[in-house]
Amino acid sequence: MDVQLQKIFDSNYKGKTLYNHFCELYYQMQENKYYKAQSLSDFEDLSNFIKENRFYHLPLKTADQVNNLQDQIFPWQEYCKQQMQLMQIKAKVINATVQNFLKLNALLNNVGYGFTDEDAYLIQQSLKSIAIRDSNIINIRFWGKLFAQNRDYYVIEVQLSKSYKEPQPIDCDEKLNEYVHYVTQDLLEDWALLPQVTRKQMEASRFITYVFSGNLNKEITQYPIFNGKEKHLLKAQILRITHANLLAPRGLYRFDDETKLITFEDEFKMPESAELSTMDGWVHLPPNILKQGRITFYEDPSLKEEELNQMKEADPELERLKSIKDDKPFEQNEGNWNIKIFGETQQYTNQEEQPLSYQIVQLRNYLWPGAITVSNSNDFISIYFGYGNKNQQNSFNPLAPNDIQEEPEDIDEIPEPNPREQPDELEPDSDDERRREQERREAELQQQQE
Template identity: 30%
Template sequence: MSSMQKDVESYKKLLKGLKSNTGDDLYSHLIEVFGHLMRHYPEDALDKIEEVSYLCKNKDDVNIQEFLKIAEEIRFKTCTEANSEYSFKAGKLFEAPVLEEDEEPPEKAPVGNVPDLITLGRVFEWAGITFGEKEYFLLQKSLAKLAETSGATKIRFWGKIYGTNRDYYIAEGVKEGDEEGEGDEEKPADFEARGTGVNQFVYWVAHDSLSEWTQLPDLFPKYLKVSRDIKISFTGDLEKDIVTVPFFHGKEKHYLRAQIARIHHGTTLVPKGLYRTNEEDLKEIEANEPEDEENKYVPQTENQNHLSNWSHYPKGILQNCRTQHMDPEPEEEDERDPEEILKEIEAKDPYDPRLKLISDDSEVEKGVPAWNIRLHGDKERQKTIRGKTEHNGVIVVKSNRWPGSVTVWKGVNWHQIYVGNGHKYEIKSYFPVHSPYIPEDPEDIEEHPEPNPQEVEAPPANEGEGAAEGDKEGEGNNDE
């Protein structure tokens, strides 16, 4: 027998020799306590050791199985209910219509274009963004079902915005026809109709891949205006009131819709050279398609690794919270031509140039550029089996002005996604700061009456005073 085994046996013998008044030894008590802890409290054994020890010592007066059985049933019931609810929700994405005998399945309406999220997810991983293949698969099924029920012609996964209680998954799509989602609120005169301006796309939100999608209302300029002056965290409740200064006349769904529009119009990019401005109207763009297809410009990975080869795609949002100035309505006393008034308005609130290069964007702050770009993976082209060459590198373009907005380029395609808190990077603080340190008052100086020689009596002369100065030692000796 080894020395370690001898020590173990001696400790066992020592513990068995320590007995209580009832005759129970410490060794048996510890075996019983640790057995219950391993079976019932494996994750919080240290916190439960005193409780279980008390129950074991008082098992004649307390039914220990009742306590442990209840705790075990609660954990099992909670886990079972969660798995059952998850399976039920996930199963609804795959369920087929129930048909009677000899009944033919109904014809399904055509589903709009839904990108392959599983393939895109592998590309987004190069930018450090992933939800897992399982979640992408469920999102893919959920978006396909949304396209079927909503009638949208195009739908894509726009991204995710974090909330304090629940997050928002966001889907972007093109939906024609009725304009739902605005509620009973009357549309203002400066409202941009669906399919144009800030309402070019329709957006839906869900809290996870198994939740129902809720369509967000179309955006009114008044909500966009106030959103530029406030900053508040999302909670995950679309109907929550926004209490800020200045006051926001809407719910969280309106604030969320405004932030989505600001992110979309500020960070959506296209490779340089694919589009050109319209010669007749410089505020519009068109595809750059030459007559000779052989000379058609095709962006390459080597070129797209530079900020100067990326351009802003959508129109910028003006100070009037629209993408287009409205035709002016001159006052009765104003006899100027409406075109002259419109030119004056545009001079005060000019349009951003279309297809503006992101390399021309101003810095976020001193030393911090508006965009970062990086090439991941292969740095050079590789030969294929067919003798051609291809570039397998992945280019990631990240916005510093809107942290979380990412554009990823791979091959000849580019994709965009946003994952963040939905706020713009700003230096200024929206919260009250501590007041500056106020030092304590200094001690007051003792006050004395102002001296007046005419009123103050001369002090009596001390003994020895009045003697001639020459009598002092070392004085009165004149060398002249």
Template identity: 30%
Template sequence: MGTCDIALERVHALLRVDAGNGSLYNHLVQLARTLAEEKPKDALEQVEALSRRLKESAFRGAPAPEEPELSVAEKAAEDESKKCAQSFMQLLRPPSDPTAAPKVLGVVQNYLEDAAIFEWAGVGFGKQESYHLSMSLRKLAADSGLESLRLWGKVLGTGGDYYVAEGTLNAAEQAVALPGSPDDDVEPRGQGANRCIYWVTKGGFDPWVRLPHARASHVRAARNIKHMMSGNLSSEVISTPWFPGGEEQLLRAQIARITSTCTLAPKGWFEVDEEAPVKNTLRMVEGAAEAFPSPEELATQGGWVHAAPFLLSTGKSSWPDVDALEGKITEEQAEEIKALAENEPEKAMLEGIEADLEELKPEEAETGPAWSIKNYGDEGVYSSGDGTATLRVTALRSMIWPGAVTAVKGTRFANLYVGYGMKCGSLVGPEKESGLPLRGTMPLMPLAPEDIMDEPVDLEEHEEPNPIQDEAESDKGELEEDPDQ
């Protein structure tokens, strides 16, 4: 027998060794037989997978240990993760069914673009949360049938926060209400404090909850109290003076006050639509983008105007129409309404912000104390095909309502509020006559430090008194001699 035959027999012996799960020889025979029977086109590519399958079918070892059971906390976390993923997929799903007719949506704010502008001003919620809010707004618009929708802002609370969305619907026709009646306490939809409707959510995947209409009595009462939100719409408002409602009504009243004061627009962007059936309706000026104010003008208070109705001391934006109420009210009531209107006239729409707190403006100051303006980013001006362009971001911050910001970049601008829903008087000077803080402000959380007091005058140093020495000195005095001695 030659050397080659001996080596071949050794190879055959090694191939036939059975370690408990079959021999390599039998495995190769089964592999060749299976390939011959199935005759796959890509046999070379399937050799590894087929070999593994044959090994698993012939395995006679001990079974693998059972998988460990998850704890209660782990199961809850896994279920919550699956629920979160399903909710997020619903947000990403297109609002229209591809097999049905396309759904017509109103004008929905592209918050991702506005968030990039606010980020330059140091305001925002992060990219992930901003994308989540943008998708959530799109779903809300699809479910509600709104004309327009935007993110109004975020109201912070002690136990939770409120994301607030602002939308518009067709104005509702409503009969003229008698002064003092319950209907007169609520302005019709599309007018004054109820020019827009609002929804709130706690964030995450919680549903949007529509807030009620603002009432004039709630707005008046909110001006006299200082209360932080708790994050629960059904919670009570414990305050002095008493507030006639819960946190849901207080939140709606504060939104109306902030909107009236802090909703801005560049000068020349809007105009009052005199033909609209609803009073104080704004419309975009034709060619407003081409006539947009320059960056230099936007960096001053003169380039901005208020784009929301002003609220009077009554909590509403206008006085009752005496002519429309003719025959329904007495002459004395009509004269009283006219007298009140003369003492506190209605403010026109699109009034410039340079008139805000003008009576408190110091004599040496050029601008009013109600707004702070700052530029961010590249302030260079570059030539373009249509003229000049700039990447500058200009942000206006309210000194009366901390957290209200208006930002503009190019011809795109947006308003946002992120705060506690309270005024702050520490950044606005006191009243000139009384020296007291501005009425209705909230110095509980000041945004500016108080003035540093002067150093006290050092006291004059004296030697420490010694009673023993003082008595010895007093005993040395001269005594008067008695003349009889």
């Protein structure tokens, strides 16, 4: 206790300790005969008066210190500086197809998703800045937002030219790493490139349920063992979500069986809103990811032909541009997608006598909560807002309790027998007493016979 009090008295404030302050208080109370402290508040007033009127001598600064003084930068000044740098991106010839996120963000806001106008503009400028960096980028879009424990991840998806080939990990598929992703936790900061994932990492990510921490370099301690950090698992989950939920209207693309390539249809017309509000009007754009963590089946040379055929039958490659109507239904639902219509459903005609509709269609995936596709009669967007985990938990439907049973009938009460005369022989209580009583009677009967 004494040591703690001594530390308190020795506490220093601008060259004066608490002990010195108490000494000055005592001196003023003794010298000023007109001062009479009636309560604790009077004592506090005197203490504040001494603090405010005390002269604190500050040593003069040298010439070098004065000449090298730095201007104080406030947080809002740094924010404005970063924002101006992003807004003043010079317009250059961009060969890539940049998503018009400002226009699509208004579409998302109509269904309850989307960003503010300020954040949407920063995202749009970020798309341009990344497209300017690399000439091999042919397509760039805003992928979505992944929630984390500390700071969330903003994700941008980039598609590179097929002529540009990066070195791939061992046993990995080039088509799996066709999409490149950048992430950031602040739209004014720089974007970080996520690394490529291996086949083993993709295979292990299917069995891991993990809430991201917000640290890209954090080690993953999960079972099964994941040989990588959070940035590798983040890339694996982004790829799984992309290949399962990136949709396109039916008829926008066509698949060539010979070249195995997907190209745009020459004469495509956006379907009417009535067709977009059904599952027949939408198809999966990317191929499905196999259970072994690849797009195309990997034939292990160490396995026999029969084993390879069994593995192919258990994990087949699905057809391209497959309709979402053919998806496996989720639990008791009719399909794997929930379709909801927003806005006015009335059909109109424009000046050219063409059908016109103002309704907006939203498709929400049951298996991957947060994956949505929103469209109207002109545009559509697929985006993700979630934790990056698959919905693998079945709904809890407890059984109803049994019916309450009726009360049993009352038992007739009979008074306890209390005879006036004591019986000659009492009935034994236990089996041993009955046995001994029986032996005694048999012995008496035998003696009478003799």
